[in-house]
Each structure stands twice: as structure tokens, then as C-alpha cells.
Amino acid sequence: MADRSSVSSELSRELSLFHITMMGLGMMIGAGVFIGIGHSLQQAGPGGMVLTFALNGVIALFTAMSFAELSSAIPRAGGAYNFARIAFGRGPSFLAGWMEWFASSVAGSLYAVVFATYTLHFFEQIGWLGWLAGAVPVVKRLVAVAIAALFIYINYRGASATGKVGALFTMGQMIFVLAIGVIGVSVALAQPDRFQNFKPFLPHGWGRLLVTMGFVYVAFEGFEVIAQAGDEAVRPRSNIPKAMLYSVLIVTFTYVAVSLATVVGVKPGSVPGAVWEWIGRHPDTGFERAVAKMMPREILGSLLVTMAVIFSSTSALNATIYSATRSSYALGRDRLLPRFFSRVSPKRKTPWAALTATSALVLVLALLRVRDVASAASMMFLFVFLLVNVCVIKVRLNMGDELSYGYVMPLFPLPPLIAIACQAVLAAHIFHMSLAAWIIAPLWVLAGVIIYFCYSRSRAITTEDEILIFQETPPPAGAGYRIMVAVANPDNALELVQNTYKLGGAKDARVELLHMVPVPDQVPLADADQYMREGKEGIIEAMLSLGLRFPISTTLRYCRNVARGITSAVRQKRINMLIMGWHGPAGGGAFRLGSTVEPVIERAPCDVVVLRNCGGSRRFGRVLVPLAGGPNGALALEVAGILADPQEGQLVALNAAGGKRHFDVDGFVAQHRHRLRLPAERVRTKTVRCLSVAEAILAEAADCDLIVMGATREPLLYRVAREMLPEVVARRCDKPLVVVKASAGIRSWVRRWV
Amino acid sequence: MDADAVIGIIVIAAALGLLTCLVLWSRRRIERIARNGFGSARAIEKELRGGR
Numbered sequence: 001m002a003d004r005s006s007v008s009s010e011l012s013r014e015l016s017l018f019h020i021t022m023m024g025l026g027m028m029i030g031a032g033v034f035i036g037i038g039h040s041l042q043q044a045g046p047g048g049m050v051l052t053f054a055l056n057g058v059i060a061l062f063t064a065m066s067f068a069e070l071s072s073a074i075p076r077a078g079g080a081y082n083f084a085r086i087a088f089g090r091g092p093s094f095l096a097g098w099m100e101w102f103a104s105s106v107a108g109s110l111y112a113v114v115f116a117t118y119t120l121h122f123f124e125q126i127g128w129l130g131w132l133a134g135a136v137p138v139v140k141r142l143v144a145v146a147i148a149a150l151f152i153y154i155n156y157r158g159a160s161a162t163g164k165v166g167a168l169f170t171m172g173q174m175i176f177v178l179a180i181g182v183i184g185v186s187v188a189l190a191q192p193d194r195f196q197n198f199k200p201f202l203p204h205g206w207g208r209l210l211v212t213m214g215f216v217y218v219a220f221e222g223f224e225v226i227a228q229a230g231d232e233a234v235r236p237r238s239n240i241p242k243a244m245l246y247s248v249l250i251v252t253f254t255y256v257a258v259s260l261a262t263v264v265g266v267k268p269g270s271v272p273g274a275v276w277e278w279i280g281r282h283p284d285t286g287f288e289r290a291v292a293k294m295m296p297r298e299i300l301g302s303l304l305v306t307m308a309v310i311f312s313s314t315s316a317l318n319a320t321i322y323s324a325t326r327s328s329y330a331l332g333r334d335r336l337l338p339r340f341f342s343r344v345s346p347k348r349k350t351p352w353a354a355l356t357a358t359s360a361l362v363l364v365l366a367l368l369r370v371r372d373v374a375s376a377a378s379m380m381f382l383f384v385f386l387l388v389n390v391c392v393i394k395v396r397l398n399m400g401d402e403l404s405y406g407y408v409m410p411l412f413p414l415p416p417l418i419a420i421a422c423q424a425v426l427a428a429h430i431f432h433m434s435l436a437a438w439i440i441a442p443l444w445v446l447a448g449v450i451i452y453f454c455y456s457r458s459r460a461i462t463t464e465d466e467i468l469i470f471q472e473t474p475p476p477a478g479a480g481y482r483i484m485v486a487v488a489n490p491d492n493a494l495e496l497v498q499n500t501y502k503l504g505g506a507k508d509a510r511v512e513l514l515h516m517v518p519v520p521d522q523v524p525l526a527d528a529d530q531y532m533r534e535g536k537e538g539i540i541e542a543m544l545s546l547g548l549r550f551p552i553s554t555t556l557r558y559c560r561n562v563a564r565g566i567t568s569a570v571r572q573k574r575i576n577m578l579i580m581g582w583h584g585p586a587g588g589g590a591f592r593l594g595s596t597v598e599p600v601i602e603r604a605p606c607d608v609v610v611l612r613n614c615g616g617s618r619r620f621g622r623v624l625v626p627l628a629g630g631p632n633g634a635l636a637l638e639v640a641g642i643l644a645d646p647q648e649g650q651l652v653a654l655n656a657a658g659g660k661r662h663f664d665v666d667g668f669v670a671q672h673r674h675r676l677r678l679p680a681e682r683v684r685t686k687t688v689r690c691l692s693v694a695e696a697i698l699a700e701a702a703d704c705d706l707i708v709m710g711a712t713r714e715p716l717l718y719r720v721a722r723e724m725l726p727e728v729v730a731r732r733c734d735k736p737l738v739v740v741k742a743s744a745g746i747r748s749w750v751r752r753w754v
Numbered sequence: 755m756d757a758d759a760v761i762g763i764i765v766i767a768a769a770l771g772l773l774t775c776l777v778l779w780s781r782r783r784i785e786r787i788a789r790n791g792f793g794s795a796r797a798i799e800k801e802l803r804g805g806r
Contacts (some may be wrong), residue, residue: 047762054769061773065780073795201759238788242781249777253770400795407784410776616779 012516012559014568015232017239022623023229024247026170027222029177030107031114031317033255034309035374036216037281038286042434043215044208046263046276047201052212053219054257058221059426062419063385064248065409065682066392068241071227072406073395079227080388081330086399087391092458094336096387097327098448101439103380104324105358108148110373111317114284116143116309117370121285125299144366146577148317152359153522154351155321173312176304177254184261194264197275214426215371215433217378219255222316223247224385224673225323232560234568237406262287265294284370287329321358326523329354336456347595350520368436371720375430375437382427389416389423481509484575485552485676487514488564490542490594492581495616497546500579503609503642511552515539516562516570526557565597570604577607582730582739587700601711601741604753607635608711608741612730619645620706620736626654626697626725630662631742634672639740640708641677652704655687656696694728701733711741733752 017022019071031651033053040049070083080100120140125127129136188194202208223244230236233243263275270293271278288305295301329351332341343353365373393413395403409415431438483504487493487547493513500511514570519528535602543554559565570578582597601608623640627633655665669676678685690696712724726739787798 047759050766051762054766057773058769061776065776068780090758197761199756200763201756206758235788237792238784245777249773252773256766256770319782396795401792404792405795405798406787406792407780408787408802410779410783415776636772 001485002220012557012565012568013232013234013236013572014559014561014564015229016234017243020229020233020239020243021228021246021250022170023227024243025250026315027225027319028220028247029170029173029254029312030219030222030250030302030320031111031309031313032216032219032221032374033177033258033283033566034118034287034305034312035110035114036212036219037259037290038283039371039374039433040212040259041262041276041286042280042283043204044212045200045203046198047150048209048212048257049276050203050256051202051209052216053252053255055209056217056220057248057255059213059419059422060217060223060246061253062415063423064223064244066385066416066419067224068226068388068407069405070246070388070392070395071230071240071244073403074235074527078301078383079224081327082392083388083391083395087394089451090336090541094331094452095445095448096327096384097331097336098451099384099387099445100378100525101324101327101331101358101383102361103221104320104327104376105361106373106377106380107221107326108151108317108320108358108362109144109368110218110377111313111320112144112148112151112362112366113140113368113373115313116140117148117284117318118288118306118309118313119143121288122302125302131527137483139474141367147314148321148362148366149359151314151318151321152355152362154318155325156345156352157348166576169311169315173308174254176308176311177258180261180265180291180294181254181257181599183327184263184265185257187294188260188264191264194268196268197263205275206273210425210429211432212591214382214428214430215375215378217382217426220251220530221377221381221385222247223235223251224388225319228323228326241407247730255551257481261294262290264614266290267293291320307625321355321362322520324358324361325351325355328357329523333367335459337438337478338451344523348520351523360749372436372440374433376440379427379430379437379441380444382430383441386420386423386427392416397693399504431707474551476660481577482573482575483511483514483577483579484570484573485511486578486580486600486660487513487539487543489581489583490514492583493539493542493546495614496579496581496611497552498616499611499614499643503639504577510577512573513543513546513552513554515543515554515556516565517556517558518562518565519558519560552644563596563603565601566596567605575606577609577745578604579609579753582610582612582737601739604741609639610739612739613734614643614706614736614738619643620647620650621645621650622704622705623649623651623708624654624697624700625651626656626693626700626703626707626709627663627665627668628655628710629668630710632740633668634675635740636708636738637672637675637709638675639738640677643706643708644678644682649678649682651676651683653683653685654697654700655685656690656693657747671736694725694732697725697729698733701735702728704735706738707733708738708740708745711739 037049040052040568044052074082074086081093081097083401084096117140120136120143124136202651226240226243226247227617231241233239266275268275279290282289288302291305292298292301295304328341331337332339332354341354341357342351344350345352365376393416396412427606481504483500485500486495487496497513504569517528546552547554557565557569566578578600580597580600597610601610622642623644625640627636637653644651653669655663665687669685688700690695697707707729709726709729711726724737726737730737783802786802790801
């Protein structure tokens with residue numbers, strides 16, 4: 001039985017295999033490929049460029065297999081930092097975290113620089129730069145710093161990168177990049193003479209591949225971030241490894257197609273000299289120039305590429321900043337760096353100190369040239385991944401019998417051994433691309449070694465048992481009707497619970513009171529309990545007092561997105577009915593169901609009852625139920641019957657016939673008579689002919705005490721530009737309102753998918 | 755078509771083929787492990803080899 005003297009905490013598992021794979025893809029397709037194409041063409045020629053991406057994909061997959069195996073066996077968020085700690089101990093783990101911090105920061109700088117490069121190049125083409133055209137290198141640096149600063153601020157505010165907008169951007173950039181690949185392959189098949197653009201295949205020989213592969217390696221980083229989603233993913237032991245492998249596979253095929261398209265997309269003879277040389281002449285923006293040539297109007301092609309780069313670089317920039325912040329936060333939390341790094345803003349709940357330190361790195365590195373930043377990023381990721389490949393071997397040999405694996409790689413230990421050798425060679429060859437990177441990266445590692453021996457070794461704390469984040473809470477045992485009440489506001493918690501007991505009373509239900517706590521991306525969910533209770537005293541107190549008065553359990557659930565968190569809680573706990581409050585101004589202005597209620601209504605696999613201004617102990621004399629058929633209407637009748645006054649309550653089932661289709665309201669009510677708690681003489685039906693259903697409902701509502709209506713089943717496109725019917729009613733009428741959705745009530749698969 | 759091009763195309767095709775095979779092979783392993791229950795690396799390898 002739940003302990004009613006305290007509010008328990010749990011983590012919200014919201015991310016499916018699709019979500020985390022998209023996360024990996026979004027991180028990987030940053031801006032590395034756009035820069036990598038031009039530079040590798042310049043260095044290794046057309047054939048060398050395609051080989052670069054294909055072979056890097058193989059090495060990246062070997063590393064992904066190592067990450068996947070370790071992530072499945074070591075069920076803690078933290079990536080290379082935790083893997084190294086378990087394999088080798090504190091020293092190497094500090095180095096792993098230290099390198100990860102730098103690698104993510106410099107990758108963020110790269111994305112800022114690429115954003116600046118492409119944006120300014122486009123403005124230059126359309127003549128918007130004016131007198132600034134002569135100072136492009138300086139302006140570029142300023143723009144890079146400005147965009148990085150903007151996303152640092154967004155990270156400080158705690159805005160989620162895993163929300164709807166982030167996923168849409170990822171889809172957008174994937175679609176664009178795939179489209180380029182498809183166009184290129186189609187052009188190549190339709191006009192085989194374009195393949196002469198591949199002559200000579202390797203103008204500078206095979207040796208140059210080692211240089212370009214090392215430089216371009218940054219385009220393959222990002223899948224490792226999926227390991228950080230271990231505490232939020234559904235079935236993590238299976239889905240985390242799968243997502244890592246799928247994302248590397250998809251990205252490699254995409255890059256090969258895009259690189260092929262870049263070369264064949266330009267008609268031979270349409271540019272001065274060989275196509276590959278023409279693109280390679282401006283390696284930073286070569287990709288854009290080539291794609292522009294594919295379009296009927298070049299400026300349109302430039303605009304498309306610029307938009308794609310803006311989307312991908314900004315989303316990757318946002319993600320790398322929070323990824324880098326998490327790395328330095330973890331080092332501070334474990335006292336490997338000063339405690340200052342683990343400070344969390346009491347208001348924003350973001351690790352502001354780690355973010356400040358990360359910002360300094362990102363902003364300084366954003367002042368470097370593209371080639372140097374990309375090389376430094378590639379080099380550091382090669383170091384980190386090399387270490388992880390060593391870790392997987394050490395862990396398998398020393399602890400393989402003690403750990404519980406969700407994935408063991410085939411052909412072990414060949415893949416990590418080959419990856420280690422390749423990564424060492426590629427890191428060495430970056431010297432030929434950028435001397436600056438070859439100085440900065442090793443210096444950073446050396447600085448880390450010194451800091452560890454002079455500071456960290458004597459101060460590191462023994463890590464307590466962390467939350468086993470892969471340990472999913474098993475679904476509750478036993479049968480019985482389960483109701484979940486999602487509370488956001490302590491002021492209406494009591495009336496929600498009172499209404500819950502009215503609704504659930506006859507079903508002898510078990511009730512759980514749930515409060516969702518959104519956690520910024522920069523703070524691991526496993527650490528949320530340390531920081532997120534502050535400011536929540538009001539709601540916790542309300543929940544505890546209700547727990548003493550009613551037989552309910554109370555839970556704080558940490559999540560990234562409240563709507564997703566509620567939906568996953570419903571699924572996980574096998575809830576039969578979800579009850580939520582809904583507040584908003586009655587009358588005047590647009591009134592939407594909101595970013596939480598609407599998606600929950602859409603996705604929750606249970607009955608949903610949303611209450612507005614219903615009070616707790618009120619009984620209603622006259623209840624209006626607008627009906628159009630369907631399971632939502634049946635549930636609306638049932639709920640209306642429960643909330644109506646049992647002695648004198650009356651129910652009016654209204655059919656507001658707009659003329660579109662015939663609905664037999666009498667037959668519908670008769671069919672669902674058994675769900676009504678009121679005697680037949682107190683239930684009546686009414687049909688009203690009208691042009692506007694909303695107007696008809698509002699006219700009837702004037703004489704009613706409560707309106708109970710089903711959530712809309714309108715098609716998605718109809719609803720994009722229009723308010724839902726309950727929203728119209730809520731905005732124009734201040735009567736108590738209940739919106740219900742039956743567990744099979746909304747069938748718009750498009751809407752659910754989107 | 756010169757020798758570099760021929761070898762290069764073969765290498766590209768082999769790389770993409772290897773990638774695909776490894777991912778499919780790994781996916782089968784993950785699903786089998788999930789079906790049979792998680793365990794130590796040695797036990798899993800033994801079971802996967804024995805089940806082939």
C-alpha cells in the first residue's frame with residue numbers, strides 16, 4: 001500500500017524508438033556534412049568524397065556498436081563519462097567527461113560558424129550586405145558569436161529541445177537532405193553522362209582519404225547523445241542500442257547519396273573547369289553552390305540550402321550546448337571540478353554555472369576559422385570514441401559475467417579494435433588540415449590531466465547508488481478500475497479530487513494524484529529530485545493533505561514535456577480514466593485547450609475527463625449534453641448523469657443539426673440508457689436546426705448549469721485553422737464545462753502521428 | 755573507367771553492404787536477447803551460438 005505520509009518521485013518515460021532515433025539523426029545531421037562535402041572534394045576529389053562518407057560510416061557504426069553494448073549493460077545516464085569510470089576508474093572517467101565537454105562545445109561553435117557562413121553568403125548573393133561585404137570575415141565571427149549567445153540564453157531559460165518544434169526541425173532537415181540525395185540519384189540515372197564529373201576519381205590518391213575522413217568525422221557525432229536518453233526512453237535496453245545503430249545507418253546512406261548528388265547535380269561544362277574543382281574552390285559553401293545549380297533558379301536553390309543549414313545548425317547548436325553543459329555539470333556534481341559547476345538556478349532549474357563555463361568555450365572557439373573548428377571538433381570526438389572503444393573491451397573482459405546486457409555486438413572484439421586503430425590514425429592525419437586543431441585538442445587533454453592530478457583526484461566524492469534509470473516501474477498488479485488525477489495547481493486540487501470521487505465512486509476505483517514536473521534538458525532526469533522540489537512546496541503540501549483525507553496515492557513525476565509525461569504515465573500504470581483541470585479566461589480572445597490538454601486528449605489511451613469551473617461539491621440541476629454520436633458522446637452522457645443532482649438533476653441531450661448528416665439522438669440515448677444514472681423522466685432529447693452548432697449550444701446553455709461535451713472528431717486539416725467546438729463554447733460561455741474523450745474516441749491517425 | 759574508380763565503387767558498395775548487414779544482425783540479436791531475457795555477455799553469446 002502506498003505511503004501516504006510522503007509524495008513519491010518517479011521519472012517519466014516518454015520517448016519511443018522513433019523519438020530517440022530522430023534525436024540521433026537530428027544531432028548527427030548538423031552542419032558537418034555541408035562543410036565536409038566542400039572540403040573533402042577539395043582535398044580528395046569526387047570519388048574520395050563519397051569514399052570518405054562511406055568509410056567513416058563504417059567506423060562510426062563500430063563505435064556505435066560499442067556505445068550500444070555499454071549503454072545496454074550500464075544503466076546510467078552519462079555516456080563516455082560513466083563507461084570510463086566503470087571500466088577504468090576516476091582518472092580516465094574525468095578525462096572522458098573533460099573531453100566530451102570540449103568536444104560538444106567546439107561542435108557547438110562549428111554549428112554557429114556554419115550558420116554565420118551560409119547566412120552571410122546568401123545575403124551577399126542577394127546584395128543585402130552592402131558595405132559590409134568588404135568585412136565579411138569579421139561580420140561572420142560576430143554573427144557566429146551572436147547566434148551562439150542566443151542559444152546559450154535559450155538554454156539558460158530551460159527551453160526544451162526535445163519538444164514538438166525540435167522534432168519538426170529534425171524532420172524538415174531530414175526531408176531536405178533526403179530530397180537532395182533523391183534528386184541527385186534521379187539525375188544520375190536519367191543522365192549517365194553526369195558521371196564524368198567523377199573523373200578523375202581520386203585525383204590526389206588514396207592517402208588523402210585519411211585526411212578527409214578525420215576532418216569530416218564530426219559529421220558522424222551525435223548518436224552518442226541517445227545514451228543520455230536512457231532515463232526517458234521506453235524499453236531502453238532494447239531501444240537505445242537500436243536507435244544508435246539505425247541512426248548511423250540512415251545517416252551514412254544519406255550522406256553518400258547527398259555527396260553523390262552534389263557532384264552529379266552540376267552539368268558538366270556549365271561551370272569553369274572540372275565540377276569538383278569548382279565546388280572545392282570555396283569549400284565552406286561549395287555544397288550550396290552545387291545544389292543551387294540543380295534548381296531551375298539558382299537563387300531558389302541557395303535559399304533552400306540556406307534554410308536547411310539554418311534549421312540543422314541551430315537545432316544541433318542547441319543540442320550540443322545542453323549536451324556540453326550536462327558534461328561539465330556531471331563533473332561538478334561528482335566534485336571532479338569545483339562544486340560551482342553543479343549549481344542549479346533556483347528559478348530556472350538550469351545548471352547556470354556549467355552553462356556559463358560552456359558558453360565561454362563556445363564563444364571563444366566560434367571566433368576561429370571553419371576548418372580549425374571542424375578539425376578540433378573531429379579530433380576531440382575521435383579521442384572520446386577511441387576511449388569508449390577501449391572501454392567496451394575492458395568491460396566485457398573484466399565484468400562481462402556480472403553485468404546484464406541488452407545487446408552484445410557480433411564479431412567481438414574485431415569492431416572496437418578496428419575502430420581504435422582507425423580513429424588513432426585519423427586523429428593523427430588531422431594535422432594536415434589544421435595545425436591549430438592539433439595544438440588546441442592535445443593541449444586541452446593535457447590540461448585535463450594536470451587538473452585531475454592537482455585537483456580532482458583528492459576531491460572526487462564516491463558516487464552514491466544512482467537511480468537505475470533503465471529500471472522501468474512494472475505496471476501495477478491486480479485488477480480494478482484506476483483513475484489518475486493530473487494536478488497542476490494546488491488551488492484546484494481538492495475540487496478535482498472531489499469530482500474524481502463522484503466520477504469513480506461507483507467503480508470502486510483506485511485513485512492516484514499526479515503532479516508533473518518539467519525538467520530542463522540540461523539536468524539529467526535522475527538528478528531532478530535534488531533540484532525540482534524547490535518551489536513545489538505548495539503543491540506537495542496540497543497533495544499530502546489530500547492523501548490524508550482520501551485513500552489516494554500521490555506522485556511527483558519528472559518529465560521533459562508535461563503532455564508526453566502524462567500520456568506515458570497513463571500507459572505505464574494502465575489507467576482507465578484520466579481527470580484534469582482546465583483553466584482559461586472565459587470570454588474574449590482566442591482560447592485554446594492548450595499545449596498540455598489537447599495532446600493528452602489526443603493520445604491518452606484511456607477515458608479523459610477535463611473539468612473547468614466545476615467546483616468540488618457542486619451538484620448540477622440542469623445539464624446540457626450536445627451530442628453527435630460516437631464513443632465520446634456516450635461517455636459524455638455517463639459523466640453528465642453522474643454530475644447531475646441525483647434528486648432533481650435533469651439532462652438535456654441536444655442534437656444541433658447543422659444539416660450535414662442525420663443523427664438519431666433519441667436512438668443514441670436509448671442505446672446508452674444503461675450508462676445514465678438518472679431516471680428516464682429526467683432525461684430528454686432535443687433537436688435544433690441551425691446554421692452554427694456552436695450558436696445552438698450556446699443558446700441552450702443559457703438555461704443550464706453545466707455543459708458536458710465530447711472532444712471533437714474533426715479531421716486534422718479542418719482543425720488547423722479553426723477552433724475546436726469546446727474551445728468556442730468555453731470562450732463564449734462561463735458556465736461550468738466538462739470535455740470528455742473515450743478511450744477509443746479520436747481516430748485521426750494523422751493527428752496522432754504528427 | 756580507371757582502376758581507382760572500379761576499386762572505389764567496390765569499396766563503397768562493400769562499406770554500405772557491411773553497414774546494413776551489421777545493423778540487421780545486431781537488431782536480430784537485440785530482439786532475441788529481449789525475448790529470452792537479459793544476462794551476462796558469456797551467457798548471451800552461448801545462447802545465441804547454440805540457438806543458430
